[in-house]
Amino acid sequence: MSDGFKLPPLEVEQFTLNNGLRVVLNRNSSVPVVAVAVYYDVGSRNEREGRTGFAHLFEHMMFQGSANVPKAGHFQFIMKAGGTMNGTTSSERTNYFETMPADQLPLALWLESDRMRSLAVTQENLDNQREAVKEEKRLRYDNQPYGQIFDMIAAMIYKNFANAHSTIGSMEDLDDASVEDVQEFFRVYYAPNNAVIVLSGAFETETAKELIEKYFGDIPSQPVPASIDVAEPPEVANNYQQWHDPLAPLPAFLLGWKIPRRRSPEFNALYLAGKLLYDGDSSRLYQKLVKGEESVVQLFGFTDERRGPSSIYVGAIPKPGQDLSRIREVIMQEIGDIGENGPKVDEIEKLHNQLINDTVRMRQSSMNRAQSIAEYALYDGDPTLINSDLDELLAVTPKQIRNTVSEFLNTENRSLLDVVAAGKG
Amino acid sequence: MVEIQKTPPEPLAPIPFNIAEPVRETLPNGLRVVLVEEDRVPLVSYRLAFFRGDAHDPKGAVGLTSATASMLTEGTEKYSSRELAERVERLGAGISSNASDDFTTFSASTLSIYADEILALMAEILFRPTFPESELDLYKRNALENLKYQRSQPNFLASEQSARLIYGHHPYSVVSPKEGDYERLDRESLVKYHDSAYVPNNAVLIVVGDVERSELMSQVGELFGDWPSHEFTLPKDEPIPARDDRTLTIVDRPGSAQANIVLSNIAIPRNHPDHFATTVMNQVLGAGASSRVFMNLREEKGYTYGAYTRIDAKKQAGDFEATAEVRTSVTGDSLKEFFYELNRIRDEKVRPEELADAKSFLTGVFPIRAETQDGLAGLVANQVMYGLPDDYLQTYRENIDAVTLEDVQRVANAYIHPERLAMVIVGDADAILPQAKEYAEDIEVFDAEGKKK
Numbered sequence: 049m050s051d052g053f054k055l056p057p058l059e060v061e062q063f064t065l066n067n068g069l070r071v072v073l074n075r076n077s078s079v080p081v082v083a084v085a086v087y088y089d090v091g092s093r094n095e096r097e098g099r100t101g102f103a104h105l106f107e108h109m110m111f112q113g114s115a116n117v118p119k120a121g122h123f124q125f126i127m128k129a130g131g132t133m134n135g136t137t138s139s140e141r142t143n144y145f146e147t148m149p150a151d152q153l154p155l156a157l158w159l160e161s162d163r164m165r166s167l168a169v170t171q172e173n174l175d176n177q178r179e180a181v182k183e184e185k186r187l188r189y190d191n192q193p194y195g196q197i198f199d200m201i202a203a204m205i206y207k208n209f210a211n212a213h214s215t216i217g218s219m220e221d222l223d224d225a226s227v228e229d230v231q232e233f234f235r236v237y238y239a240p241n242n243a244v245i246v247l248s249g250a251f252e253t254e255t256a257k258e259l260i261e262k263y264f265g266d267i268p269s270q271p272v273p274a275s276i277d278v279a280e281p282p283e284v285a286n287n288y289q290q291w292h293d294p295l296a297p298l299p300a301f302l303l304g305w306k307i308p309r310r311r312s313p314e315f316n317a318l319y320l321a322g323k324l325l326y327d328g329d330s331s332r333l334y335q336k337l338v339k340g341e342e343s344v345v346q347l348f349g350f351t352d353e354r355r356g357p358s359s360i361y362v363g364a365i366p367k368p369g370q371d372l373s374r375i376r377e378v379i380m381q382e383i384g385d386i387g388e389n390g391p392k393v394d395e396i397e398k399l400h401n402q403l404i405n406d407t408v409r410m411r412q413s414s415m416n417r418a419q420s421i422a423e424y425a426l427y428d429g430d431p432t433l434i435n436s437d438l439d440e441l442l443a444v445t446p447k448q449i450r451n452t453v454s455e456f457l458n459t460e461n462r463s464l465l466d467v468v469a470a471g472k473g
Numbered sequence: 474m475v476e477i478q479k480t481p482p483e484p485l486a487p488i489p490f491n492i493a494e495p496v497r498e499t500l501p502n503g504l505r506v507v508l509v510e511e512d513r514v515p516l517v518s519y520r521l522a523f524f525r526g527d528a529h530d531p532k533g534a535v536g537l538t539s540a541t542a543s544m545l546t547e548g549t550e551k552y553s554s555r556e557l558a559e560r561v562e563r564l565g566a567g568i569s570s571n572a573s574d575d576f577t578t579f580s581a582s583t584l585s586i587y588a589d590e591i592l593a594l595m596a597e598i599l600f601r602p603t604f605p606e607s608e609l610d611l612y613k614r615n616a617l618e619n620l621k622y623q624r625s626q627p628n629f630l631a632s633e634q635s636a637r638l639i640y641g642h643h644p645y646s647v648v649s650p651k652e653g654d655y656e657r658l659d660r661e662s663l664v665k666y667h668d669s670a671y672v673p674n675n676a677v678l679i680v681v682g683d684v685e686r687s688e689l690m691s692q693v694g695e696l697f698g699d700w701p702s703h704e705f706t707l708p709k710d711e712p713i714p715a716r717d718d719r720t721l722t723i724v725d726r727p728g729s730a731q732a733n734i735v736l737s738n739i740a741i742p743r744n745h746p747d748h749f750a751t752t753v754m755n756q757v758l759g760a761g762a763s764s765r766v767f768m769n770l771r772e773e774k775g776y777t778y779g780a781y782t783r784i785d786a787k788k789q790a791g792d793f794e795a796t797a798e799v800r801t802s803v804t805g806d807s808l809k810e811f812f813y814e815l816n817r818i819r820d821e822k823v824r825p826e827e828l829a830d831a832k833s834f835l836t837g838v839f840p841i842r843a844e845t846q847d848g849l850a851g852l853v854a855n856q857v858m859y860g861l862p863d864d865y866l867q868t869y870r871e872n873i874d875a876v877t878l879e880d881v882q883r884v885a886n887a888y889i890h891p892e893r894l895a896m897v898i899v900g901d902a903d904a905i906l907p908q909a910k911e912y913a914e915d916i917e918v919f920d921a922e923g924k925k926k
Contacts, residue, residue: 078513079844080488116479120772125481127763128830130837149837154482165477187778263478297625330558339555342611345618367618394563401565405584412514412845429675 055407057435060421061253067269068241071260072421072431074248076414080150082249084170086160087422089244090237091140092215093278093356098224101181101217105225106233108177110144115166119173122159123226129155137215139354141426145413147393148252154259160245164238169231174438178222187215193295197363197465202352204286204463205359209422210278212285239270248418257336278356280306286465292470298345300467301372302363303379307456310353311437312427317444317452319351321386322360323402324395325379332382333362341378343370355427360457372466380458387458390450400442407438490840492866495853496686497558502702503674507857508695509681511846517588517682517851519581519595523609523859524675526575528644528789529707534662537649540612541663541670542572545579547608550601554608558597566591569599574645575788576858577670585683589692596696599671604663616655618777623649624921627798627899628734630724633923635737638722638895639792641714674702677857681850713739713790721913725902725920732804732900733796736811740793740888743786743859749872750880752890755784756831757823757881758814762832766795766814773809776803784888787858793888801900805908808896812912818885822878835869902926 061073091103113119125131126146133146146156189195199214206212236242245257245264284306308314326333326349337344349362390413391399410416417434426431496508527538546568547554561568566583568591580598583591623629633648638798640646678697680689716738741747759782770780780797798857799807843849856865898905902918910916918926 079840081841081844117476124763127761127834129484130833130835130839132841133837147841149484149487149840151484151487152837153485155484158478158482183778255485280687295623328558328562330555330562335555335558339611342614345615398559398563398565401563401584401587403565405565408514408516408584409845412516414844447525 055404055411055438056326058411058417060432060434062431065240065261065265067265067267068239069264069267070425072244072246072425073251073252073253073256074246074417074421075248075253076248077418079247079414080250081147081414082150082153082156082247082251083145083147083418084153084156084160085143085145085246085248085415085418085422086164087244087246087426088142088238089242089389089426090142090273091138092213092217093139093271093354094237094276095210095213095217097209100213100221100231102225102229102233103142104215105177105181105222106230107135107142107144108174108181109139109169109230109234110163110167112126112173113168114163114176115168115335117159117162119168122163123432125155125159126471133155139211139215141423145415145419153247153251153256154162157183157259157263159352161267163268164240164243164264167234167238169227169234171227174225174230178225180252181216181222182219185219189216191295193293193297194300194365194467195290195295196293197300197302197467198361200289200291201302201361201463201465202359204289204465205284205304205306206280206357206390207283207285208278208280210276211280211354211357235270236273240264240267241269242273244422246418246422246425246431248421249414280352282306283461286463287460288464289465292464292467292468294470296467296469298365298368299372300363300365301376301464302361302467303376304359304361304463304465305457305459305461307351307358307360309356310358311440313444313448314456315351315353315358316441316450317448318360319353320399320441320444320455321391321449321457322349322351323387323399323452324391325349325382326362327402330398333379336378336382337364337375343375344350376464377393383457387450387454390446396446403438403441482799490843492849492852494867497656497863498690500673500694500698502698502700503672504697504700504905505677505857506690507677507679507853508684508686508689509853510684511681511849512683514846515683516846517583517585517591517680517684518846519592519853520679520850521579521595521599522677522679522854523577523671524575524858525577525670525707526572527647528574529670529868530644531666531708534657535647535654536658537662537666538577538670539572539650540609540658541604541666542570542577542579544600544604544609544612544663545570545667546600547612548595548603548605550603551597556606557594559799560594564590568595578854585592588682588684592692593696602667604660604667606660609658609660613658616650617652617666617673620649620655627724627726627731630726630752630921630923631733631735631897631899634722634724634919635735635794635895635899638716638720638897639713639737639739641711642712643713643790644708645787646788655762663910664885669705672703672705673697673700675705679850679854679857681853682846710789711749716895717895718915719892719913720917721896721898721909723902723905723909723916723918724897725901725918725926726899727901727903730801730898731798732801732807732898732905733798734804734807734811735794735796736815736894736895737792737897738888738890738894740784741786742790743788744861745786745791747884747887748786750876750884751784752835753828753831753873753876754780754818754881754884755793756835757827758782758818761834765818766797766811768813768860769810770797770799770807774803774806776800776807776810780807780811801904804898804900804905808909808912812891815889815891819882819889819891821884825878827883828876828878832873832876839870854860866882879883
């Protein structure tokens with residue numbers, strides 16, 4: 049039924065400024081809104097030992113003012129103009145983005161260019177933001193039930209330090225960050241030739257080009273940062289670990305596998321297998337464990353897509369008194385079944401419709417388009433993949449899913465993190 | 474040397490945003506249909522909404538409206554719960570059903586190529602649900618597990634007390650059903666409630682998306698035209714108690730590192746003419762991260778990760794709230810700053826720049842909220858369900874722009890009452906009491922189970 053359903057391609061234009069800044073324009077004037085996304089090619093993968101948490105700490109520094117924008121002024125300017133904004137850090141990149149009424153495009157570009165050109169890296173700002181990051185670490189990780197398990201299992205799966213350490217970093221490393229370190233980090237990684245800027249929404253192409261040239265054109269480029277090695281052996285670093293979570297009200301577990309890089313044929317097949325296993329009320333594990341045996345309170349699964357070796361996870365919080373190993377057996381049985389028999393015809397039809405539906409939904413929002421295009425531009429060097437990636441996923445065959453699940457998931461080469469409830473709950 | 478621009482640039486010429494005008498029709502059985510034809514993307518959103526929510530639970534049956542709504546999609550005469558999930562997801566679509574305080578909403582969204590199939594499936598679910606015993610059992614057991622989890626969350630404990638203090642015996646005082654309420658639910662009461670409450674003459678079908686009006690109306694006529702209307706009664710609105718004094722209620726969590734502060738008083742229902750002025754006032758005072766309360770308690774004093782004020786406006790009534798989670802040792806200092814800000818916005822006019830900034834934020838984000846189909850459907854549903862004027866969305870930005878400095882001060886005085894606040898603090902009572910007791914003569918302490926100490 050979904051055969052022949054063709055999405056109109058998005059309008060994508062790309063060019064590079066003389067200083068190396070890559071620019072992508074996606075014009076779509078259906079709503080008078082424009083999204084601006086600036087992606088810097090730096091994430092926790094670039095951090096070395098003793099310097100964890102730097103990329104994320106730096107994200108905070110980017111809101112502390114620059115030559116012509118006062119401390120916390122970025123945020124105030126955006127709000128007053130009727131816009132929304134944020135920044136995030138992952139293993140792969142640090143991104144900054146705002147959605148604005150279309151007429152406020154110059155403001156967004158001026159703000160982004162001012163901090164790319166002249167960030168205020170001072171001791172006072174650094175001390176202040178270091179404390180803010182520590183509070184964030186306490187609030188979101190250390191002080192939450194199950195808050196640390198995803199960082200823990202990444203360290204069990206990956207052997208290479210670049211992949212294995214957390215984005216939030218350690219308190220000790222954060223304490224060691226000096227102003228000189230941060231200034232050097234800014235010079236190396238926040239150069240125009242290490243970034244991509246994407247505009248998506250309502251604008252005139254010529255006006256946008258002029259504004260980008262005006263605000264970003266004269267920011268000096270820097271030597272290209274040293275390349276990094278994220279290679280991994282196929283085996284996981286550690287098969288089993290137990291963690292006494294002082295805040296967890298119930299025991300839980302998390303299974304993780306090391307899988308090939310994002311957009312590889314194997315990754316795509318496993319991404320689809322994951323959807324069949326844990327995505328939605330009709331998924332195999334939801335029907336088995338939440339509905340059928342009624343043994344779990346919560347079931348979750350996701351893929352962590354990276355430019356290098358990536359990972360896939362399935363976890364559960366069982367109901368009180370349940371046998372956790374029995375639940376894991378059910379999960380492995382379903383994986384074994386897909387590895388042996390492949391997906392059913394109905395399941396393939398479901399996958400195709402869900403993929404089309406997800407893509408159409410994503411395309412509605414100028415910010416989602418801008419972010420997706422920025423990833424293709426930064427990771428793959430080709431923003432037009434936004435128009436062909438769906439077809440690549442739709443072309444994955446049941447046989448590919450079967451073989452890939454058999455090779456990468458139906459194996460003892462996986463990590464199990466067992467969470468013991470040490471909480472009072 | 475290149476000249477670098479020192480000051481923020483001027484905006485470009487503004488682009489007008491014309492939000493689509495819905496088409497409104499009514500079937501002979503009383504079912505209203507509101508349609509926004511919108512073909513930017515090949516998607517359709519359906520929302521069948523009833524003017525009947527948790528606040529209309531029958532006497533002695535707290536939780537029945539929500540349970541009936543949630544169980545609606547768990548099986549029909551033709552399909553089991555699992556078959557329904559499979560049919561919907563095989564089309565890449567989504568269906569859900571739930572109740573809020575004022576409304577029950579049964580909704581679906583889909584690629585437009587499957588719009589007809591999904592609407593037909595909605596009719597099957599609406600008219601022939603079976604409410605299987607086994608699914609209801611699972612619902613009840615999960616709800617009881619969830620209730621235990623909620624009792625470990627300070628936010629839940631704070632809203633439970635605030636709602637009780639503000640709304641008295643009005644059903645808005647119920648933040649969640651209790652254990653006994655869940656245990657009392659049975660299949661028969663759901664079936665009876667479905668028969669009496671799901672009537673076309675108390676419902677609106679809101680459709681937004683890539684559909685054609687005459688085709689939609691003929692399908693709606695076929696599927697929903699024979700749905701019989703019948704008389705229904707809603708429980709009488711309960712009065713909301715008057716409060717004369719400020720009170721302090723502490724929920725004791727010994728050893729808690731933070732104090733969750735909620736200060737509240739009754740304000741206005743959603744369709745009140747002062748809604749726009751109150752929204753602008755709240756934007757200046759505490760709605761966002763550039764508002765006064767945030768700038769004071771977080772940015773200047775560093776007492777908290779976030780401090781906000783909120784206007785919670787429902788169909789029958791609404792309230793004003795000021796909230797923050799602060800380090801226990803600065804509970805008293807935080808209260809002092811809250812009272813300073815609540816009094817200041819009443820006693821002095823806000824600065825013209827503050828008013829202008831609040832307005833440009835509210836009018837600027839409006840098109841962003843309407844960018845996705847779900848966002849637009851949500852805006853249309855609010856207009857229809859709260860009984861706001863038909864041109865509410867078209868005139869929203871004009872109405873925000875018309876608010877004056879005088880309006881802001883007037884509504885601050887009318888709807889913020891520092892002398893009659895219900896002060897609720899969740900945290901370590903021994904540490905909090907000495908810091909907070911000067912603010913009220915009437916003081917009570919509860920434990921985390923909701924029992925008075």
